[in-house]
Structures are given as structure tokens and as C-alpha cells.
Amino acid sequence: MIKQVICINWGTKYGPRFINRLYAMVARNITPPFAFTCFTDSTEGVRPEVDCQPLPELDFVMPVNTKGKWPKARLWSERLGTLEGPVLFLDLDLVITGNLDEFFTYGGPDEVILSRNPAKPFERVGQTSVFRFPVGKLVSLQKTFLANPQAVADEYRYEQRFVTRNAPGGVDLFPKRWVQHFRYQCMHTFPLNLFLTPRLPKGTKIVIFPGGVHPEHAIQGGWVGREGWSLWQHLRGLNRKHKDGSRWRYLRHYMKPTAWVRDAWRE
Numbered sequence: 001m002i003k004q005v006i007c008i009n010w011g012t013k014y015g016p017r018f019i020n021r022l023y024a025m026v027a028r029n030i031t032p033p034f035a036f037t038c039f040t041d042s043t044e045g046v047r048p049e050v051d052c053q054p055l056p057e058l059d060f061v062m063p064v065n066t067k068g069k070w071p072k073a074r075l076w077s078e079r080l081g082t083l084e085g086p087v088l089f090l091d092l093d094l095v096i097t098g099n100l101d102e103f104f105t106y107g108g109p110d111e112v113i114l115s116r117n118p119a120k121p122f123e124r125v126g127q128t129s130v131f132r133f134p135v136g137k138l139v140s141l142q143k144t145f146l147a148n149p150q151a152v153a154d155e156y157r158y159e160q161r162f163v164t165r166n167a168p169g170g171v172d173l174f175p176k177r178w179v180q181h182f183r184y185q186c187m188h189t190f191p192l193n194l195f196l197t198p199r200l201p202k203g204t205k206i207v208i209f210p211g212g213v214h215p216e217h218a219i220q221g222g223w224v225g226r227e228g229w230s231l232w233q234h235l236r237g238l239n240r241k242h243k244d245g246s247r248w249r250y251l252r253h254y255m256k257p258t259a260w261v262r263d264a265w266r267e
Contacts, residue, residue: 003034003104004087006080009041010055010071016045018092023050024267025096029205037083039074047267053081060146063153070149070159072128076142080135085109090206091129093214095264098178098205103132106174110134112167115179115208117160126171128160129208130179133167141166177203182218183211190252194231197256207261215265221257229254 005026009019023036027049036050043052056074063070075089086109088100107113112133114126141163145152156162164171180186186198186207198218200207209215212224222229225243234254244250 001085001104003030003101004037004083004085005030005034005100006037006039006075006083006087006089007092008039008055008072008075008089009092011041014092015042016047019050020045020047020267021265022090022092022094022096023047025264026090026100029096029098030100035083037081037087039081056080058142058146060149063150066153066157068153068156068158068160068162069128070145070153072159073142073145073149076138076145078136078139083135086132086134088132089128089130091208093209094129095182095207095209095215095261096205097200097207097260097264098203100205102178103130103174103205107132107172110137110169111172112137112163112169113172113174114160114164115206116173116176118181118184119210124164124173125158125161126164126173127179127181127208127210128163129210130174130206131163138163138167140168177201178205180204180207182207182209183213186258187255190248193252193254193256194234195256198258198261200260215261218255218258218261219265221255223253223255226254228257231256 007022019038026036038050038052039055040052041055046052056077058074088103115130117125117127180201187193188196217224217227220227238247242250244253
């Protein structure tokens with residue numbers, strides 16, 4: 001059976017650079033045959049191996065002042081372009097560090113399976129940066145969401161919590177070691193982050209980058225808005241005004257350049 005990988009792109013935040021790198025990482029880490037489909041509002045600059053299909057149309061007003069990526073609700077339609085059966089969704093800004101084949105054989109083909117969310121250790125909530133689902137299985141979620149998008153977003157805040165709590169038949173979670181959160185599970189805690197390069201835990205297949213830190217930031221080191229800063233530059237900026245808030249938060253927001261991210265995040 002062909003392995004179906006999908007992603008979604010809208011606006012200009014990511015675009016072809018991220019799409020093309022994601023395709024290349026998938027191709028290097030999967031056993032053919034596979035298909036890679038990007039649902040996007042622009043095909044300009046996207047490499048020809050990517051099957052670009054239009055964003056599924058939905059008539060709704062996006063929730064405001066919520067942190068979840070609610071445009072992903074487009075993926076919950078009864079039909080998803082020309083695709084059928086189980087698909088593995090990947091965020092555009094993740095890094096693939098191991099073989100993906102087991103993501104397609106874990107559990108049953110009719111199950112909804114999410115990666116684990118280390119940001120909520122005391123709440124069994126999945127992470128939709130990496131998740132597998134059969135096309136059409138989540139249409140009931142879409143109907144509930146479209147009936148009152150703002151109310152759903154206000155209640156659940158994040159679309160991944162909404163999926164975890166309401167997917168028909170419930171959800172399963174991929175093994176913990178397969179998907180790691182860069183900030184929470186790869187970066188060292190203060191003060192070790194000042195001296196040690198972020199680690200790649202053994203057995204990791206995918207590293208996700210929620211929260212504003214992208215692979216490019218990890219490659220350059222420093223932090224968002226301070227890309228490429230040395231430790232000395234970082235410490236010198238401690239007493240300046242900055243958007244990190246407290247000095248404690250500022251000190252935690254530093255990382256050394258990470259070569260393993262550079263080696264993986266490429267075409």
C-alpha cells in the first residue's frame with residue numbers, strides 16, 4: 001500500500017522553502033512507494049515531485065485571540081482532494097531524523113493517532129504536528145467546529161485538544177520516543193543550555209518545533225530575534241529591554257548552534 005504524507009500551507013509564513021525541505025526529508029526517510037501532497041494556496045517555487053492540491057474550501061470566520069492552528073480544520077473534510085484512506089500529516093516546520101515507515105503500520109488503518117504533547121504532561125492530549133487519520137474520519141469535528149468556530153476555540157484553545165477529546169472512536173498516541181519537542185525535550189534546561197548543544201534523544205524519528213522556534217533558529221543558535229548571537233552577546237543583552245519578559249526567561253532563551261538540525265533540514 002502506498003504511504004500517503006500530507007502537509008498544508010497558507011499565506012507567506014512558510015512557503016516553498018519549507019515545503020521542498022519537508023519533501024526531501026520524507027523522501028530520504030521512507031521506503032517507497034509513497035505520495036507527498038501539499039494542500040496550498042500557492043504552487044510557485046514548489047518542486048515538481050510534490051503533488052500540490054488546492055486548499056479545501058471552508059466558509060468560516062477564523063477564531064481570534066486563540067493559539068491553535070485552526071485552519072487545519074480544512075483537513076477534516078469528508079473528501080480531501082483526490083486522497084483516500086489513511087494519511088500522515090506533518091507540520092511544515094518539523095525535522096525528520098529517522099525512518100517514517102512505522103508511522104504507517106502502528107495501530108489500525110482506521111484509527112486516529114496523534115503524537116504526544118509534552119507541554120501538557122498531566123493531560124492526555126495529543127499533538128497535531130504529526131498525526132495520522134483516515135480521510136473523512138474527522139468530518140463530525142468539522143461540522144461541530146463550523147457551527148460556531150469561536151465557541152469551539154474558546155472552549156478548547158488548541159485544535160489538538162479538540163481533536164483529542166472529540167475524534168470518533170477516540171485517539172491513540174504514537175510511541176513517546178518517536179516524536180520529540182525541540183524546546184522541551186532537546187534543549188537543555190538553564191544553565192546547561194548556555195554551554196551544551198541541544199541533544200537528539202535516541203530513537204527520535206521526528207523533532208517538532210511549536211512555539212515560534214523554527215529549524216533555522218536552531219541551526220544558527222541564539223534565539224528568535226537574536227539568531228546567531230554568541231553566548232557573550234546574549235549575556236551582554238541581559239539588562240536591555242527585550243520581549244522575553246523576565247531576566248530568567250531571557251536566560252533560558254538561548255541555544256547553541258545545532259549541527260544535527262542543519263544536517264537533517266535540507267533539500
